[in-house]
Amino acid sequence: MPDLNNPNGGNGAGGASGGDGKNGGKIGLLEKVTTGVKQDIEALKTDIPTKAKEQIEGLKDPTKTQVYTSIFRHKHDDTPRNRALGVLSNVFLHLHPAKINRDAVRYSYTWGMGGITFYLFIILTYTGVLLMFYYHPTKVQAFRDVLYLEHDVPFGKILRNMHRWAAHLMVIGVWLHMFRVFLTGSYKKPREFNWNIGVLLLVFTLLLSFTGYLLPDDQLGFWAVTVGTNMARATPLLGHEGPFGAQLGMTPYNDVRFGLLGGSIVDANALLRSYIWHCIGIPIVASVLMIVHFWRVRKDGGISGPAQVMLEAEADKPRRGPKAAGE
Numbered sequence: 001m002p003d004l005n006n007p008n009g010g011n012g013a014g015g016a017s018g019g020d021g022k023n024g025g026k027i028g029l030l031e032k033v034t035t036g037v038k039q040d041i042e043a044l045k046t047d048i049p050t051k052a053k054e055q056i057e058g059l060k061d062p063t064k065t066q067v068y069t070s071i072f073r074h075k076h077d078d079t080p081r082n083r084a085l086g087v088l089s090n091v092f093l094h095l096h097p098a099k100i101n102r103d104a105v106r107y108s109y110t111w112g113m114g115g116i117t118f119y120l121f122i123i124l125t126y127t128g129v130l131l132m133f134y135y136h137p138t139k140v141q142a143f144r145d146v147l148y149l150e151h152d153v154p155f156g157k158i159l160r161n162m163h164r165w166a167a168h169l170m171v172i173g174v175w176l177h178m179f180r181v182f183l184t185g186s187y188k189k190p191r192e193f194n195w196n197i198g199v200l201l202l203v204f205t206l207l208l209s210f211t212g213y214l215l216p217d218d219q220l221g222f223w224a225v226t227v228g229t230n231m232a233r234a235t236p237l238l239g240h241e242g243p244f245g246a247q248l249g250m251t252p253y254n255d256v257r258f259g260l261l262g263g264s265i266v267d268a269n270a271l272l273r274s275y276i277w278h279c280i281g282i283p284i285v286a287s288v289l290m291i292v293h294f295w296r297v298r299k300d301g302g303i304s305g306p307a308q309v310m311l312e313a314e315a316d317k318p319r320r321g322p323k324a325a326g327e
C-alpha cells in the first residue's frame, strides 16, 4: 500500500535517498501546528471571558481603560504637576506655555491684537482656498468669476465678503498690535529681534492685501495696481526713473516695475503674477515668519507683561519663579 504521508510513495523516484528524513520533518511540523492551534483554542475559552469581564469592569471607570490611558498619558488629579503635564503632553496645547504671567495675558494689556491678527489670517487662508475653487486668474474669466460668486454660487457672496472683510481687519489688527507693542515698550531687550520679525510680518500683510487687490480685475484694482506699481519706476538703481536708474541701463522694459508686472502695462501677466504671489508665495513666507514670531515670544520669556501684581493673600508668602531670583 502506498504511504499516504509520503508524496514520493509509490512512484519510486527519490524514495530511498533522504526521502524519510524530509517527511519526518513535515510530520513533526504538522503535529506542532495542530497542538499549537489546540492550545490556542483552549486558552481562548478562558481568556475571552476574562478579557470581556475586564473590559466591562473598565467601562465603569473609563479613565482606567487601556484605550483611555493610551491617549491621556498622565493622571488627572488637580495638582500643579498634572496641570502642567496636561499642557505639555498634548500636541496642540504644548504650543502654549505651561505657566503664564496672568497680568501679561490680560486683554487690557495685549488688546488681544496679535491673537486676533493670527485668527484673521486663518480665516483668510480658509476662505481663500474655497475662493480658489471658483476663480481663474485670466483676463477673460477673472471678473466673470467674481460676478458668478456674487450672484450665483451658493454662499458665494458671504464667502467673498468674509475674505474681503477679514483682509481689511487683518491690516487694521496688525497696526494696532504694533501700536500696543510700542506703547508697552515690548520692542526693548530681549525682544528686538521679534520686533524686526514683526516689521517683516507687517510688510507681508500689506503685500497680501496689495496683490489681492488686482485679482477681481475690476476698475478699482486695475487703477490701484497701476498707481502702486508706477511708484516702482522711481526705485533707486532699479527703476528707470529712479536715481541712477538710467545710468545703470534701466528702461520701462527691464526695470523692477517690468519684473513686478511681467510686462510694461497692467495686463494678463500682472494678473497671473499677482495671483501666484497672493495665493502661494506671500502666504508661505508669512506663515514661516509667524512660526518664528510665536516661537520667539516663548523664547523671550512669554508676553512681556506689566510688573507682577501680587494678591493680598500672597503678600506674606515667599515669591517663586525667575523674577524672585533676580530681585
Ligand code: HEM
Pocket (backbone or CB within 6 Å): 110, 111, 112, 113, 114, 115, 117, 118, 121, 174, 177, 178, 181, 184, 186, 187, 191, 194, 195, 196, 197, 198, 199, 201, 202, 205, 290, 293, 297, 302, 303, 304, 305
Ligand atoms: C501677521 C502679523 C502678526 C501676528 C499674527 C502677530 C502675532 C503676535 C502674537 C499672537 C503675539 C503674542 C502677544 C500678543 O498677542 O500681543 C505677538 C507678540 C509680539 N509681536 Fe506680533 N504679530 C504680528 C505682527 C507684529 C508686528 C507688525 C510687530 C512690530 C513691528 C510685532 C511685534 C511683536 C512683539 C515685539 C511681540 C512681543 C510682545 C510682548 O512680549 O509683549 N508683531 N505677536
